[in-house]
Amino acid sequence: MAVASKERVRDTKPVNPRIKSFKEFFKRLRKNKSALIGFYVLAFLLLVSIFGAIDANYNLLGVNSNATSLTEKLEGPSAAHWFGTDHLGRDIFFRILHGMYITLGVGFAATFMGAIVGVPLGIIAGYYGGWLDTIIMRVMDVLLAFPGILLALAIVSVLGGSTINVTIAIAIGSLPQFARIVRGSTLTTKKLEYVDAIRALGARDGKIIFQHILPNIMSPIIVNTTLFIASAILSAAGLSFLGLGVQPPTPEWGAMLNDGRNYMYQAGHITFFPGMMIVIVVLAFNLFGDGLRDAIDPKQKN
Amino acid sequence: MTKNTLLEVEGLKQYFPIKGGFLGRTVNHVKAVDDISFHINEGETVSVVGESGCGKSTTGRAILRLDEPTEGKVTFQGTDVLALSKSEMRKMRSDMQIIFQDPYASLNPRKTVKMTLIEAMTIQNIGEPKEREQRALEIMETVGLQKHQIDRFPHEFSGGQRQRIGIARALAVNPKLIIADEAVSALDVSIQAQVLNLLQRLQREMGLTYLFIAHDLGVVRHISDRIIVMYLGKIVEMGDTKSIFDNPQHPYTKALLSAIPVPDPKNKSERIFLRGDVPSPIDPPSGCRFHTRCPFATDKCRTEIPVLEHKDETYAGQHDVACHYAIDIQEGRHKPTHEMKNVRKVLDEEGQDIAETKEELNQR
Numbered sequence: 001m002a003v004a005s006k007e008r009v010r011d012t013k014p015v016n017p018r019i020k021s022f023k024e025f026f027k028r029l030r031k032n033k034s035a036l037i038g039f040y041v042l043a044f045l046l047l048v049s050i051f052g053a054i055d056a057n058y059n060l061l062g063v064n065s066n067a068t069s070l071t072e073k074l075e076g077p078s079a080a081h082w083f084g085t086d087h088l089g090r091d092i093f094f095r096i097l098h099g100m101y102i103t104l105g106v107g108f109a110a111t112f113m114g115a116i117v118g119v120p121l122g123i124i125a126g127y128y129g130g131w132l133d134t135i136i137m138r139v140m141d142v143l144l145a146f147p148g149i150l151l152a153l154a155i156v157s158v159l160g161g162s163t164i165n166v167t168i169a170i171a172i173g174s175l176p177q178f179a180r181i182v183r184g185s186t187l188t189t190k191k192l193e194y195v196d197a198i199r200a201l202g203a204r205d206g207k208i209i210f211q212h213i214l215p216n217i218m219s220p221i222i223v224n225t226t227l228f229i230a231s232a233i234l235s236a237a238g239l240s241f242l243g244l245g246v247q248p249p250t251p252e253w254g255a256m257l258n259d260g261r262n263y264m265y266q267a268g269h270i271t272f273f274p275g276m277m278i279v280i281v282v283l284a285f286n287l288f289g290d291g292l293r294d295a296i297d298p299k300q301k302n
Numbered sequence: 303m304t305k306n307t308l309l310e311v312e313g314l315k316q317y318f319p320i321k322g323g324f325l326g327r328t329v330n331h332v333k334a335v336d337d338i339s340f341h342i343n344e345g346e347t348v349s350v351v352g353e354s355g356c357g358k359s360t361t362g363r364a365i366l367r368l369d370e371p372t373e374g375k376v377t378f379q380g381t382d383v384l385a386l387s388k389s390e391m392r393k394m395r396s397d398m399q400i401i402f403q404d405p406y407a408s409l410n411p412r413k414t415v416k417m418t419l420i421e422a423m424t425i426q427n428i429g430e431p432k433e434r435e436q437r438a439l440e441i442m443e444t445v446g447l448q449k450h451q452i453d454r455f456p457h458e459f460s461g462g463q464r465q466r467i468g469i470a471r472a473l474a475v476n477p478k479l480i481i482a483d484e485a486v487s488a489l490d491v492s493i494q495a496q497v498l499n500l501l502q503r504l505q506r507e508m509g510l511t512y513l514f515i516a517h518d519l520g521v522v523r524h525i526s527d528r529i530i531v532m533y534l535g536k537i538v539e540m541g542d543t544k545s546i547f548d549n550p551q552h553p554y555t556k557a558l559l560s561a562i563p564v565p566d567p568k569n570k571s572e573r574i575f576l577r578g579d580v581p582s583p584i585d586p587p588s589g590c591r592f593h594t595r596c597p598f599a600t601d602k603c604r605t606e607i608p609v610l611e612h613k614d615e616t617y618a619g620q621h622d623v624a625c626h627y628a629i630d631i632q633e634g635r636h637k638p639t640h641e642m643k644n645v646r647k648v649l650d651e652e653g654q655d656i657a658e659t660k661e662e663l664n665q666r
Contacts, residue, residue: 196402201395201396202391
């Protein structure tokens with residue numbers, strides 16, 4: 001009898017839906033080949049970028065990627081320099097490795113900053129509605145009316161070009177996207193009856209927002225964040241290419257593209273390899289983000 | 303039974319603005335609830351019935367200030383509820399709770415029963431923090447759930463069990479008034495009976511007062527002391543349950559009651575079909591709002607708004623009706639201005655032409 005009841009208790013042990021849905025989510029993610037490739041590529045690149053970030057003196061495996069060598073300039077790919085050298089004789093392969101953390105870092109930081117500000121704005125607009133909603137969303141519409149790169153350009157020209165300013169500029173450009181998505185999800189969630197029930201119990205707005213609305217709108221936020229990192233990286237590279245972003249000699253990929261611009265016909269590899277890396281990173285983020293969206297919510301597929 | 307008034311609603315109006323145009327100006331209003339007054343005594347069950355869209359749920363939500371009413375006065379135990387500040391209202395909310403229609407939407411899917419119940423008690427600061435879990439277990443037992451289910455999540459329960467959790471959450475803060483917003487209409491008939499019995503038992507044991515919003519007249523007859531019949535945001539008839547069912551005075555109530563199926567094949571009672579659909583609450587008909595569908599309508603009905611008042615002098619209890627001809631119809635002095643049975647187009651609730659459908663079926 002005692003054994004039987006013990007077993008019954010074990011049988012009825014609850015499975016936390018978060019753990020359960022997490023497992024199901026991974027199952028769905030694993031089925032999606034392209035998302036998985038994106039995930040592995042990103043994991044590998046993140047790992048590599050840590051090495052670049054640790055060493056501020058541009059020394060990796062005994063190679064100083066900032067060391068110029070006029071005797072070796074504009075050399076094509078070889079066993080000594082896998083991706084060749086640039087117009088100052090610097091090893092492109094190691095410069096790409098070192099630049100990785102800057103590129104990824106700007107992407108992550110800009111998106112994170114955008115989310116930190118954009119998500120609360122969207123929740124406030126959606127939850128309170130009325131004139132607050134109108135003001136916030138009209139400001140977001142104004143930001144959205146500028147093409148992203150133009151807005152970033154304007155902000156950088158005001159603040160001056162540096163890694164941090166580029167990050168801020170891109171973060172501001174990402175605000176409307178976050179605010180809009182979060183506002184929409186908040187509007188849907190706040191109409192659910194359990195939000196009314198908790199309101200009828202006399203809960204404060206803060207409690208309702210943080211404990212009942214935010215956890216239930218996390219999935220669109222996560223998906224949007226992943227997808228936005230890719231476009232943030234593109235914008236950062238674009239700004240650096242125009243000479244307004246990260247300043248030389250920092251091995252930022254966009255700046256490296258710019259360096260190689262004058263030598264495109266003699267030494268195409270100078271622009272080819274950084275360009276290829278940008279494509280790979282952006283593609284990986286997009287593949288992973290798309291897969292993430294399908295895995296989190298199989299119902300919304302656009 | 304005590305006859306103290308617990309809740310008094312006077313001239314309650316709930317207009318929802320319709321925004322439109324370039325600047326989002328208010329173009330018009332949906333008059334969901336238009337000037338209704340009623341009271342609920344302590345320990346009573348009052349039901350609000352009517353078609354969907356007649357404003358019965360809106361009334362419940364307005365009383366709780368889930369939607370801020372446009373106008374009117376709601377007095378709960380002598381306190382003007384609508385005049386309370388936000389924080390005063392939060393304290394007041396422990397006295398008035400609501401049970402929702404959809405047991406699948408009314409519980410946060412990420413919280414276990416325990417979290418839901420303890421959260422309710424924490425918000426209203428009920429009991430010592432240490433005792434709350436024990437109290438949660440007691441409440442679960444009261445509403446007929448097993449104690450070992452306390453750590454489960456809503457998706458692990460059936461619809462009826464979820465509704466019990468909803469009731470438990472409402473009970474957790476020791477309310478005096480519970481507004482049951484279609485609390486059983488989403489459940490199976492057998493489960494409905496169980497939940498209704500539970501609600502009645504709780505009423506006896508805890509002295510609760512119910513405002514029961516429903517469209518199922520069978521359920522309403524079973525549990526309520528008094529009934530309020532609403533049509534298009536107005537009360538058309540209000541009175542003791544027995545009197546309303548035995549002697550409906552408003553043509554709309556008569557039509558509603560005639561729609562209750564009778565479990566007797568020999569009983570061929572006359573079914574009153576109403577013409578057309580419910581008019582839009584944005585631009586309700588003038589005079590008596592029911593005149594567009596009423597078989598007894600006259601010119602007076604189109605111009606003069608009938609007052610809700612006691613008409614039948616032979617009845618001593620409460621039975622108010624808002625119809626110019628309530629007594630005349632009853633005593634046969636006022637005949638229908640058009641015969642319902644001879645109306646060529648007979649429409650059912652969905653506006654489908656039944657007569658045509660039958661012909662089509664015969665042709666096949």
